[in-house]
Amino acid sequence: MTLRSTRWRHVMAVAFLIPALAVMPARADDPGISPQEIVIGMSAPFNGASRNLGRQLYRGAMACFLAVNATGGIHGRQINLVAYDDGYQPETTFTNTLKLLQHDHAFLLFNYVGTDPVTRVLPILKKFQNDQALLFFPLTGAEPQRRPPYDALVFNLRASYRQETAGLVDHLVAVGRSRIAVFYQADAYGRSGWAGVREALAEHNLRIVAEATYARGTAYTASFVRPVEIIAVDHPDAIISIGSYAASAGFIRAARQAGITVPIADISFADSDSMLQLLETSGAQDGRDYTQQLIHSAVVPSINSLDLPAVREYRALMDRYQPTLPPALSSAGDPDATYSTVGLEGYLNAQLLVQILTQLGDHPQRADLPAAALNSSGFDLGGGFTVSFAGGRNQGSDAVYYSTVRGGHVVPIDDWTPFTKNGSISP
Amino acid sequence: MKTVKLFRGSMFGIYCLFGLTAVATSALCIYTVDRQLSREYAANTVVIARTIASASEDILLNRDLASLQSLLDQYLEIQGISYLYVTDENGDFIAHTFVPGIPPQILAEHGAGSASVTRQLTGIGEVIEVASPILNGLAGSVHVGMGTSLIALKIRTAVGEQVYLISILFILSIVLSFLLLTRATAPLHRLGVYARQLAGVHADTPDETHVADLLGRNDEVGELARLFRHLAKTKPGSQNE
Numbered sequence: 001m002t003l004r005s006t007r008w009r010h011v012m013a014v015a016f017l018i019p020a021l022a023v024m025p026a027r028a029d030d031p032g033i034s035p036q037e038i039v040i041g042m043s044a045p046f047n048g049a050s051r052n053l054g055r056q057l058y059r060g061a062m063a064c065f066l067a068v069n070a071t072g073g074i075h076g077r078q079i080n081l082v083a084y085d086d087g088y089q090p091e092t093t094f095t096n097t098l099k100l101l102q103h104d105h106a107f108l109l110f111n112y113v114g115t116d117p118v119t120r121v122l123p124i125l126k127k128f129q130n131d132q133a134l135l136f137f138p139l140t141g142a143e144p145q146r147r148p149p150y151d152a153l154v155f156n157l158r159a160s161y162r163q164e165t166a167g168l169v170d171h172l173v174a175v176g177r178s179r180i181a182v183f184y185q186a187d188a189y190g191r192s193g194w195a196g197v198r199e200a201l202a203e204h205n206l207r208i209v210a211e212a213t214y215a216r217g218t219a220y221t222a223s224f225v226r227p228v229e230i231i232a233v234d235h236p237d238a239i240i241s242i243g244s245y246a247a248s249a250g251f252i253r254a255a256r257q258a259g260i261t262v263p264i265a266d267i268s269f270a271d272s273d274s275m276l277q278l279l280e281t282s283g284a285q286d287g288r289d290y291t292q293q294l295i296h297s298a299v300v301p302s303i304n305s306l307d308l309p310a311v312r313e314y315r316a317l318m319d320r321y322q323p324t325l326p327p328a329l330s331s332a333g334d335p336d337a338t339y340s341t342v343g344l345e346g347y348l349n350a351q352l353l354v355q356i357l358t359q360l361g362d363h364p365q366r367a368d369l370p371a372a373a374l375n376s377s378g379f380d381l382g383g384g385f386t387v388s389f390a391g392g393r394n395q396g397s398d399a400v401y402y403s404t405v406r407g408g409h410v411v412p413i414d415d416w417t418p419f420t421k422n423g424s425i426s427p
Numbered sequence: 428m429k430t431v432k433l434f435r436g437s438m439f440g441i442y443c444l445f446g447l448t449a450v451a452t453s454a455l456c457i458y459t460v461d462r463q464l465s466r467e468y469a470a471n472t473v474v475i476a477r478t479i480a481s482a483s484e485d486i487l488l489n490r491d492l493a494s495l496q497s498l499l500d501q502y503l504e505i506q507g508i509s510y511l512y513v514t515d516e517n518g519d520f521i522a523h524t525f526v527p528g529i530p531p532q533i534l535a536e537h538g539a540g541s542a543s544v545t546r547q548l549t550g551i552g553e554v555i556e557v558a559s560p561i562l563n564g565l566a567g568s569v570h571v572g573m574g575t576s577l578i579a580l581k582i583r584t585a586v587g588e589q590v591y592l593i594s595i596l597f598i599l600s601i602v603l604s605f606l607l608l609t610r611a612t613a614p615l616h617r618l619g620v621y622a623r624q625l626a627g628v629h630a631d632t633p634d635e636t637h638v639a640d641l642l643g644r645n646d647e648v649g650e651l652a653r654l655f656r657h658l659a660k661t662k663p664g665s666q667n668e
Contacts (some may be wrong), residue, residue, distance in 0.1 A: 022551070046571055115493060116497065116500075117495065119494065119497050120497075142493045143491055143493055143494075144491060144494050144497075145494050147487075147489060147491060186524060186525070186526045187491040187496060187497075188494070188496045188497040189493070190496075191492050191493050191495070191496035191522055192492070192493035192496075194492075195492040195493070195521075211526060211528065212527050212528045213525065213526045213527055214527060226528075227526045227527040227528070230527060230528040278490060280499050369569075
């Protein structure tokens with residue numbers, strides 16, 4: 001082979017290679033990423049006893065995404081939120097997650113609902129760990145996704161149930177209510193809240209005085225007489241309910257009908273807006289007020305906190321875009337509230353996700369997501385509600401808000417003395 | 428058609444024997460199924476309790492009761508398991524599957540031993556409960572309750588199917604035996620008619636067409652037919668004389 005012919009071959013090779021490189025992308029796109037869109041996967045209950053959670057969470061998130069898409073998306077890509085109904089059944093969530101990752105090629109998972117459904121998909125995230133499949137901002141304050149080995153696979157925006165229940169116990173004990181009973185859902189969610197109450201009481205050298213359970217998926221119309229009877233035997237000073245909004249409302253109704261007048265507190269998963277709606281409807285039918293002496297724990301500000309820009313933005317975008325459910329997930333005759341606490345959480349989740357995705361730049365890669373989320377400077381979600389994953393924490397916020405019902409409205413609790421054991425309770 | 432009285436006693440005896448066989452077989456079936464299923468379920472319960480106890484060690488050390496509850500809930504889906512609960516080293520309940528509450532009997536009597544106990548619980552029924560220690564009892568124990576109602580149901584199903592089969596066979600055998608006996612006794616009826624004619628009860632001269640086709644048989648019926656015919660021929664006043 002002569003030197004001349006070798007050179008000629010090199011020239012030919014380069015001549016063919018240059019056009020080939022020109023048409024090749026700089027690097028392969030990750031799943032869910034195309035020049036036009038970013039696919040985000042969501043599995044939540046859109047039907048069944050807890051349907052309002054999935055619906056409001058979706059609508060709140062879509063209020064944000066529609067606004068972002070209307071202004072050109074994220075670096076030119078539209079956000080496509082693909083959502084499936086799991087009916088709050090862990091096995092369906094499991095199936096939906098596989099579908100989202102393998103069929104829909106979701107870039108990330110987002111806005112899942114419930115402790116048991118989320119706990120069920122954690123092993124999937126572990127399995128797809130090498131593909132950097134991550135779950136962002138599930139609506140649950142349970143511990144499994146906050147602890148090894150799953151803490152690196154899930155980012156939580158909200159405070160934990162442990163923080164919510166600890167605050168409730170501290171406040172109740174402070175006003176002299178030390179005999180605390182727990183009504184809870186017989187699953188991982190209920191156990192998570194129960195454990196939080198137990199640990200918080202142990203800090204005060206106290207124990208849970210009574211407990212009763214109900215099966216997941218129990219409807220508001222079911223009888224809650226037996227759990228009330230079980231708890232009433234030990235004469236508690238206060239009851240903490242770790243349930244869905246439907247079951248918690250059913251328990252409150254049955255307790256009040258049985259003459260139990262002690263404060264009943266519930267945590268953020270029991271959507272206060274949906275619960276209040278059920279209790280007010282039943283109260284009007286029965287000629288009673290079931291909303292007295294209720295305490296609600298929340299992990300996002302009240303939708304009536306109009307002094308907070310984040311709340312004002314949420315309400316404005318809900319008014320402007322009026323997000324609707326995809327046809328496959330909606331059902332007739334079930335109107336959704338315009339604003340809701342869960343909807344606000346969905347909106348804040350989406351706001352934070354948009355900021356993280358924006359940081360990924362023009363070529364979003366799954367592998368870059370943790371670094372973008374762990375941005376030590378934190379995120380301002382609308383002045384007054386800031387979150388940060390600084391220090392490698394996978395939980396952005398520790399904020400817990402307590403509210404009660406007065407005059408048919410949810411109002412923040414600034415003063416706990418009305419809940420003093422022998423004090424008067426202002427309706 | 429009717430069977431001759433000769434076989435009625437024999438038939439009754441056969442039917443009684445058949446019934447006795449059916450009852451004895453069913454009783455043996457109940458005993459065998461009960462014994463084997465009870466052993467199998469007890470063994471499975473022990474294995475389940477040990478498996479959960481082993482899997483619970485890390486979970487408990489991490490104070491992750493939600494994951495422990497998820498573990499119990501998954502095992503509750505196994506057919507026959509009525510309940511599961513875990514107690515800590517102090518005997519306090521830290522996870523369970525009872526709805527709407529822990530039965531008072533279990534609250535009063537739960538222990539950490541691994542021996543199985545049989546309980547009669549209101550709303551649940553009879554249960555075989557097996558316990559298994561976690562970390563040799565340092566972290567508590569797992570308790571698994573297996574309902575015996577499932578065993579009873581399986582016995583009822585097995586015996587029911589057997590009785591159903593035997594009943595069908597019994598009815599078929601009655602019908603078949605009736606047909607066979609009717610066929611077997613028809614020549615005897617005809618011989619009886621011939622014999623009564625021979626004895627001069629109904630006619631002076633016996634009608635040989637009753638036995639004509641029986642004469643060629645080489646069994647007892649043929650022999651009787653030939654004997655009667657011989658008697659008819661030797662009868663005083665016979666046409667052959």
